[in-house]
Amino acid sequence: MELAMHPNSSSAPATTTTTTTTDDDNPTSTTTDFSLPPVTLQKLPHLSDYVPNLTALTNPIDRSTFYHPFPGFYLSPSDVILRHILFDLSFAAAAATGSGRLLAYHRAGPRRTIHFDPAAVRAAIVTCGGLCPGLNTVIRELVVGLWELYGVRQIFGVPSGYRGFYSMEPVKLDPKMVHKWHKRGGTALATSRGGFDLDKIVNAIEQRGFNQLYVIGGDGTMRGAVKIFREIQRRKLNISITGIPKTVDNDIGIIDRSFGFQTAVEMAQEAINAAHVEAESAVNGIGLVKLMGRSTGHIALHATLSSRDVDCCLIPENDFYLEGSGGLFEFLDQRLKQNGHAVIVVAEGAGQEIIPRTDEQKEEKDESGNPVFLDVGPWLKSELKKWWERDHPGELFTVKYIDPTYMIRAVPANATDNLYCTLLAHSAIHGVMAGYTGFVSGPINGNYGYIPIEEVAVAQNVVDTKDHKWAWVRSVTNQPDFLKC
Numbered sequence: 306m307e308l309a310m311h312p313n314s315s316s317a318p319a320t321t322t323t324t325t326t327t328d329d330d331n332p333t334s335t336t337t338d339f340s341l342p343p344v345t346l347q348k349l350p351h352l353s354d355y356v357p358n359l360t361a362l363t364n365p366i367d368r369s370t371f372y373h374p375f376p377g378f379y380l381s382p383s384d385v386i387l388r389h390i391l392f393d394l395s396f397a398a399a400a401a402t403g404s405g406r407l408l409a410y411h412r413a414g415p416r417r418t419i420h421f422d423p424a425a426v427r428a429a430i431v432t433c434g435g436l437c438p439g440l441n442t443v444i445r446e447l448v449v450g451l452w453e454l455y456g457v458r459q460i461f462g463v464p465s466g467y468r469g470f471y472s473m474e475p476v477k478l479d480p481k482m483v484h485k486w487h488k489r490g491g492t493a494l495a496t497s498r499g500g501f502d503l504d505k506i507v508n509a510i511e512q513r514g515f516n517q518l519y520v521i522g523g524d525g526t527m528r529g530a531v532k533i534f535r536e537i538q539r540r541k542l543n544i545s546i547t548g549i550p551k552t553v554d555n556d557i558g559i560i561d562r563s564f565g566f567q568t569a570v571e572m573a574q575e576a577i578n579a580a581h582v583e584a585e586s587a588v589n590g591i592g593l594v595k596l597m598g599r600s601t602g603h604i605a606l607h608a609t610l611s612s613r614d615v616d617c618c619l620i621p622e623n624d625f626y627l628e629g630s631g632g633l634f635e636f637l638d639q640r641l642k643q644n645g646h647a648v649i650v651v652a653e654g655a656g657q658e659i660i661p662r663t664d665e666q667k668e669e670k671d672e673s674g675n676p677v678f679l680d681v682g683p684w685l686k687s688e689l690k691k692w693w694e695r696d697h698p699g700e701l702f703t704v705k706y707i708d709p710t711y712m713i714r715a716v717p718a719n720a721t722d723n724l725y726c727t728l729l730a731h732s733a734i735h736g737v738m739a740g741y742t743g744f745v746s747g748p749i750n751g752n753y754g755y756i757p758i759e760e761v762a763v764a765q766n767v768v769d770t771k772d773h774k775w776a777w778v779r780s781v782t783n784q785p786d787f788l789k790c
């Protein structure tokens with residue numbers, strides 16, 4: 306679908322004119338006229354794509370005593386968010402001649418017409434994968450939002466992740482029950498890895514009469530949700546499914562960041578501070594902190610940038626080596642000579658290529674099929690000790706290793722993440738009530754949008770070691786780039 310977003314048609318000549326506006330004869334801004342490139346709006350699946358004669362009702366928010374819908378309160382399909390908002394004007398001019406397009410997503414929010422009768426809704430909420438701060442807040446806000454905004458009364462929690470659909474009894478939820486859940490870490494519904502059996506899950510959904518599915522989970526969960534979505538479509542069921550992206554590692558793409566990530570980075574500071582104190586208080590002291598981050602180093606990177614006490618940050622996206630010129634040991638040698646101590650932050654997925662392992666260990670997977678890593682923390686600690694004894698025999702040296710692994714994700718969400726969780730939950734509810742399906746809610750450039758779940762399931766978010774953020778880390782730590790000459 307293409308939107309006419311600009312007065313110039315795409316066939317108009319691409320002219321770029323620059324003028325200067327003045328205020329009291331002082332130039333204040335530059336106005337450039339250019340043709341906005343054509344916009345492609347990502348199609349969002351809707352139940353009406355395959356369910357005939359859908360119910361169409363006015364939104365009950367019209368009658369809410371709290372909301373007074375004003376013109377523009379309800380969003381329509383022409384309300385969009387651009388995926389990329391940064392581009393240079395010469396690109397825009399070039400794009401208008403046909404060499405580029407802009408991608409847009411539907412904005413999240415209430416719709417004037419809804420396609421579910423609230424009295425007939427049977428909503429199911431499930432949490433899958435590892436923990437993340439804010440899971441309980443999302444559940445709470447889904448329950449309260451469905452109840453208060455739309456008058457839904459049949460809301461169920463599915464225990465223990467995907468396997469719970471077919472192996473456990475759902476738990477009836479209401480606002481009173483979930484009232485304090487945002488203050489608790491973890492997930493009150495319980496979660497698990499593995500157990501994804503498509504037929505059993507969709508059969509159970511049908512048998513239980515669920516017609517709205519709120520699936521909270523990470524990249525693996527989203528891949529599972531895509532399969533459920535496709536099966537629901539194949540069976541032509543009037544069931545809407547939405548994904549709410551949860552990942553403490555921040556490894557899901559397109560969205561600005563995942564909920565709980567900021568809380569985790571904040572928690573990591575405590576471990577880094579402790580490592581710093583220990584290292585500073587020793588002779589040739591090294592503080593070593595291992596942080597979560599299976600295939601992405603976002604937590605380590607952000608924790609490093611916000612701490613400023615870190616001398617070296619090791620992430621999965623940037624291979625490192627220990628010995629020789631430009632290696633970790635050479636760098637630490639210099640740092641210890643300069644400062645007498647050093648702090649290293651290592652993401653759990655870093656260095657996996659250089660830790661010796663058996664063929665069996667190379668194949669190891671968890672129940673969800675994620676690779677099981679060797680523990681980089683103790684390995685690095687032991688390598689550091691061996692190096693020092695070999696190169697500096699008899700000299701004092703200490704490595705204090707801190708592994709706060711689960712502590713950074715098993716806590717309740719901080720205030721910012723709690724707010725974020727609420728907006729995510731409300732966005733999901735509005736989209737589902739409007740009949741959208743197979744989508745994920747999330748912030749895109751600061752505004753909440755609906756993204757097709759199939760796109761989210763394959764979109765990764767890795768640290769770009771060529772961009773300014775990684776350069777910033779290196780400028781803060783002055784660590785080597787580990788590019789062997």
Ligand SMILES: Nc1ncnc2c1ncn2[C@@H]1O[C@H](COP(=O)(O)OP(=O)(O)O)[C@@H](O)[C@H]1O
Pocket residue numbers: 433434435466467468497498499500501522523524525526527528529530532551552672673674675
């Ligand atoms: N490719 C896939 N197809 C179907 N289900 C999947 C897939 N990958 C993961 N899952 C299921 O999604 C759930 C969560 O996945 P997992 O990788 O453990 O966590 P996360 O969703 O946090 O990444 C598990 O029940 C797992 O079996």
Ligand SMILES: O=P(O)(O)OC[C@H]1O[C@](O)(COP(=O)(O)O)[C@@H](O)[C@@H]1O
Pocket residue numbers: 434435436498523524525551552553554597598599653671714
């Ligand atoms: O919870 P487990 O099975 O010990 O797994 C730990 C993994 O979970 C995470 O915390 C989050 O991973 P997911 O988002 O895939 O659940 C990873 O950082 C870590 O590698």
Ligand SMILES: [Mg+2]
Pocket residue numbers: 434523524525
């Ligand atoms: Mg994952």
